[in-house]
Every structure is written in C-alpha cells, then in structure tokens.
Amino acid sequence: MTEWLARQSELTLAIIRVLLLIAPILILVPGLIWWERRLLSWMQDRIGPNRVPTMTNAKGRKYRAAGLVQTLFDGLKLFLKEDITPASVDRKIYFFAPALALFPAFVLGGTMPFAPQSGIWQYLTPVADIEIGLMFVLAISSLGVYGVVLAGYASNNKYSLMGGLRASAQLISYELAMGVSLLAVVFASGSLKMTKLVEMQEADWLGGVPAVQNWFILTPYGLVAGVIFLICMVAESNRAPFDLPEAENELIAGYHTEYSSMKFAVFFMGEYAAMFIFSGIFACVFLGGYNILPIDWAYLHSTTGSSFFKVVADLNYWLAPLTFLGKCTFGITFYIWLRATLPRLRYDQLMSLGWKTLLPVAVVNFCLVGVWLIMEDVMSVGIAWVTYAISVVLILALWFGIKNKLPNKLERRTVTLVDPKRSA
C-alpha cells in the first residue's frame, strides 16, 4: 500500500487526500446532528429522537438503533420539501450565498494533519502541508462571513439583513482575538506549519520534563491561548451562545429566514462541517493532534526496555485517525454542552467580551510567551519559568490594582425567576 502510494503522481495523491478529508465530514455530519439532538435532550431531561428506525424481527421483537437514522430522514425531508424563493430577493446572490457558506467550511481543513507524517500516513494527510498552515486557517475562516452576510443581504428582508450585519461585526471582532491567541502558540513553537505544530507538541513537557509530551493545552500560555481560541471558535461558527446572527426570538432565523429546502440544508451542513473542522484544528494546535495521550511512548520504551510501550507506540501510530476523530468529537461535544448551558449573549456583551476581555488577555499572553522565550534563550528553562511566574503575578497584581478604577459601562440586568424569600 505504501509503495503503491509512493508511486502515484502528485495529482492522484491530492485527490485521495481531499476525499479522505471531505468524505468523513460528509458522512459524519448526520451523525453529528443526531449526537447533538440526543445529547441536548439528555441534558434537558428529554428523550430526543430515539424511534427511527424501529425494526421488528420474525419473532415480533422490536429493535431501535437509538434513533440513528432519524437524521437521514430529516435530510431526505429537507431535500424533498418545496423550494420557495421569495419574489423580491436578489436572485443571483441568493443562490450563490449557501455555496459560499459551505466553501470555507470544507477548505478550512486543507492544512490539518490527522495522522503522523511518516510511513503510509505521510501520503494521505494533510491535503497541503504548507508553511503558512495556521494563517491559511485564519484566512479561510475570515471568508466564512460572506455566506452569512450575502444571504442576509440578498433575502431583502430586514431581519435577515440584521442577522448578516451582526454576523459580520461578530466574526471580524472574534477573528482578532483568535489570531492573537494562535500567535502565542506559533511564537512558542516557531512555525506556522500545522504538521510542525503537532510535532512540537511531542517534545518534552514544559521544555524539561521527559516522557510527557508538551501539549500546548498543558502549558500555562497554551492553556490561556486554548481557552481564548475555544471561545473564538464557537463565535466564528455562529453557535450558541454566539448565535446572534440567527437569534430566533429577535430575528426569526436571521440570515437564513428566507431559505428553505436544499438551500437551508446547505447552510445547516456548512455550520456542522465548520464545527467539525474547527474542533479538528483545536485538537491539532492545542490537544497534541493525533497522539492519544500526552506520553512519549518511544522514550519510555528506550529507557525501560519494556515491549509494552513499543506496542502502545505502534497503536498510537496506527490508530492516529481514530484518535483524531475522538478529539474532534470532544470538541463537538463541547459545542453542544455550551449550547445547552449558556444563554445567548446580548450584543454589547458580545462586543465587550471580544474586544475588552479576550483580545487584551490574548495580547498579554502573547507578550508573556515572548518573555519566556527570551529567558529560555538567554538563561535556562527553569529561570524562564520563574520569570514567567513572576510576570503573571505582576500582571495580575496590576489588574486587581486598577480594576475598580476603570469605568464599567456594561449594563447589568438580572431577572429573578423564583423569589427565594417568597417561595419559602
């Protein structure tokens, strides 16, 4: 297999790689919707779709596959529905917008490696291992706004337009914090290449602990950057609690109000594909990519000589795509969990969270990584961490010193659902 792949032309390999990226997403999106509905209903103390398909065997016993096929029939229903195009839409842009919404969702994964860059996997992933891998992600995710904005504009409906405008403001604001949070990681690893970023996470933990891999989420700066990236990624894919562009109680369905049937399904699919790929990128950049645990099996094997670690290392290598898929599922579950937990943000809260909290924290984090890098370069790793800790303490002290003196213009509204005094 490996030899056969090595003999293929670059074009054939590229087609295989693209198929290997797109096909799983297309296949897994229905499963994803099922997972979301089941999980949400479980979190909300409901049952959720559990009927389809009900199969009865010869003895009259009924089997249910936990409602797994429900989504397929939902999809079928969407495709067979009447496709209504309102009379006053801007037709060309109206037709074009769903396609434009789907395009970035799939292209986004172009630089994402789901397996190690050796042996057979190096021919299969990523689609393009370019030097600017992470910038590619940022650039393509910034194109994601067009689908939403143009759908909102072309619908010729005030609610849709409002949704589109909100989307453009939201996506531009959160892109910044996302970019700066990734910068910290890029700074620490010294490369924008996605495969290199994953390889850097296989180094010694904190620059000095062998046997443990340096997953960025396990480092202090990476943790901060990771949390910021996670929040921005939810905002970038327009998911709750950042689903202002389609806030149903204010805007009906926002930018896709006027869309029905297939075209709506395309928006829907774009959203889920984007969730999937963003989770994958999060896994690549912060969660150590395709490694199952942050443990350096090869190192353990060479120090202890135990063949058990060799077996685990091989498993880690061969099961890499599955591990990666598991991490994607983790990210998606996080999305769903957020949706079940948090109420939607108000517009001013959204803006102040993005500009006044995430962006400054990301910039400070970025500067701290710089301090750490310089100290590591000039002195040693230990001293670098001490300096890092001192800097963090100083910044926290500074923040708590000036916190109360800053003007706080964010309006606070509280609603008491049940008055504790009266209920007693």
Place this chain on the structure above:
Amino acid sequence: MESGFPVFVVLAVVSILSAIGVVAFKSPVRSALSLVLAFFTLALLYFNLGAQLLGISQIMVYAGAIMVLFLFVIMMLKLGGHDKQPEKTDRRLYVAIPVSIAIAALVLTKFIEPMLHVPVSVIGDEYGTPQAIGPALFTTYVWPFEIASVLLLVGIVGSIMLAKKRF
C-alpha cells in the same frame, strides 16, 4: 513553458474580468463582490508565484476583513438601487474609448515584446515563506516597517478623533 502557466492564464483572466466587474456593475454590492473575487484571484496568483505569505495576507486582510467592512457599510447605507436612474450615453465616450484603446495598444506593444524575453528567475524553496520574510522585515527593513506601522497607528487614532463628537 512552465507548468504554472495555464493556471496563471486562468487566474489572470478571472482577475481581470472581476476587476472590470468592479466598475461595470451598477449595484454596489456586486461591485464589492467583484472586488473580493479580484483580491482572491490576485492572492492565488501570488501563490502561483511562490509568494505564500503575501498571498495569504492578501486573503486575510483584503478579502477577509476590509471587504467585509465595505459590504457592511454598503448594506448599512442601503446603497442598493437597481439602476434607478436612466443613463444617458455621454457623447464624449465615442472619442474616449478609441483613444484609450489606442493608448493601451501602444503601451502593450512596447511592453509585451521585452516581457517575452524575461528569463524565468529561479527562486529557492525559502522564497516567500514566513521564515524568509520575517527576518528581512525585522532586520534589513526594520525602519520602513516600523514607520509604516506608526503611520497606520496615526491613521487609527486620527479616525477615532474624527469620529468623536467632542474633542
């Protein structure tokens, strides 16, 4: 002929057509969209030339951020208007079009001939990568770079000052 040449031709044609579209479309939103397409194909042309960082910055800054703001403003102001005004053909056009075509032809005949003999420059793998541009930007060209960033900062501060009602 290089392998990148057919790609170049396709991209160049699309980019020129979309650039014409920017001025030709009557609806401002379509003009803006053509501009997005022009920027995007321009970025792809940069990729074709091996200038990765420049291309991706082009997509990120122009196609991804600046044009979104343009669209935002166009939509906010509702500059829609599907050809509401009946257009009168300007008589000056009858002179302007032949003259501009003549000038273009004159320039092109002078330019195309020497351009056909330009040797294909051989660029290294490092060309256009962040690893090559970063050090150049922060060592050799650090002063122009810093001055440009200060200029941008002045621009931002100035626009905020102008937007404020009270000084």
